[in-house]
Amino acid sequence: MNTESSSLLVKDIGEQGLLQILQRFCPTEIIGDDAAVIATELEQSLVVTTDVLVDKIHFSELTTSAVDVGWRAAAANLSDLAAMGASPLGITVGLGLPGDVSVSWVEQMYVGMTQCLQQYNTPIVGGDVVRSPVITIAITAFGQAYPQRIIRRNQAQVGDTIIVTGVHGASRAGLELLLHPEKGENLSPEETKALISAHQRPQPRLDVLPILWQILGSSQFAIAGMDSSDGLADALVQICRASNVGAVVERTQIPLPPAFVHWLTKEQALEYSLYGGEDFELVLCLPKEPAYKLVQILGQGAAAIGKITNGSTVVLHDQKQEFPDQVLTFSQGFQHFS
């Protein structure tokens, strides 16, 4: 924390004062014009995604420090780019701030964003700071992708193998542990830390893309996919609906955090993994051979979890027949206005 500014409030330094502080987080060559200029590579398409986060709705001081708010906001947008097969070029940040927010909160939020972005050499290329009665963070992320490599939801083919790039349910479990620490009594400190970290510092899976392109080489088939930010069940249903196909997913193949085995009932573990959300893994549909190759190279929780069928539903099947087949529907986690 910057001690100089730790007691200052946003209203003490005004919009211009705050902009000067925040510009330290941006490359110097892009500051000071009406807009930022970014070089793009030839023959790539521009990929754009945007997210709005509002205090007390999308984040809370109870579970999320300013640094983590920034990290998660950046990670969510980079994850959307990864889900399209795009490598990031930059982000813009629009901030709405009440006057009584401390300058150091805003600085720490930028520290978090920058920490996440720097892993992928992604600059903050622009922004806006305005007064607002509620802290609001509007991020737009830009990336580039080769048109023939763009990952879309509507490209799943009957027979494709469905893979996930990592475990599911960890972020939801981490949130539970932050809200109710007493629930973690049976967990080791390492297990607790790993689950909380999954919630506070999710990693966008941009690392998957170069591996995927290498496996695919010059093959021309389309890859379907999206990220699992709204839950694994949601991603599976969205892809199948957009592609006009069905799927069978094998319950026992869904990769879970190791701690779940001794900590949660099978039902609870399944609920966290299917509906918990915010794991920011990729759910991809592609032919069997490259799919298994990708899972093998990724290791660490990546798994083939099912197959695309010519049906119209996503069926959760249990090889061990411990549980009856079940049709997956959208998560009930959608935000409703109220």
Place this chain on the structure above:
Amino acid sequence: MNTESSSLLVKDIGEQGLLQILQRFCPTEIIGDDAAVIATELEQSLVVTTDVLVDKIHFSELTTSAVDVGWRAAAANLSDLAAMGASPLGITVGLGLPGDVSVSWVEQMYVGMTQCLQQYNTPIVGGDVVRSPVITIAITAFGQAYPQRIIRRNQAQVGDTIIVTGVHGASRAGLELLLHPEKGENLSPEETKALISAHQRPQPRLDVLPILWQILGSSQFAIAGMDSSDGLADALVQICRASNVGAVVERTQIPLPPAFVHWLTKEQALEYSLYGGEDFELVLCLPKEPAYKLVQILGQGAAAIGKITNGSTVVLHDQKQEFPDQVLTFSQGFQHFS
């Protein structure tokens, strides 16, 4: 107004219901993935700008209908692109909405954005809709520009002629007439309408760019400039500060709306034109010959208003010596947090 939805509130249809309505305003081919894909032209750079607007701070139901809120939001962002010499590719719209906003307000706001954007074939390529205690509109616009044609604030050269692409003060006068209609007693209905329209439906000056490129042909000099959204005085001071130069501006050459002559005192007219803001004209610095050619072709209020000097201040000079010379400073119109 769509009668079907005129009585519905946002909370009645939820985020998904609203998204379905708003997607009608977007090109169908870009809906349904984690991000939008946009083709760019070879050899052009990406130009990005972002703005956040908050209810009761940046717009008010007193003076601005939903359609006008949308138009002005789109116009402000397109103006930032024009000020960089960039042609628009698309915008993203992040919306924060309280549950008790009517669906038709949101639709009408999109109608306004779309009306403004369609003049320049610019699509809404993505967005996000979330709950918020206050209506918040976060727009990011992106365009493309040839690197050697990018207009920057820091490129003004001693000896450059300073031009403006249109009259200044009209938007501020229009706002005054909306807030205090009785002040317009001495204006004709046409004059009143023109001033109010300047406030409610400002035009980004993207039309200036092709004319400018044609005049410049293959010449290689850099053009300095920005838009006058924060006021003409602000633009002049910003350009001079960024370019490390001074300027002399001729008071009598600043183009004013025709109605000002018989309606306002000279002092009031000057204040509106220098500090009123939101005229969204371009303020450009370039060599004398192309500068005068541009003014001539643009007509309609465009004017050469001064010269870049090797000083460090912007001096407002009066040819007629009616007023003493005056050093311009930043507008006092900056938003302060309180």
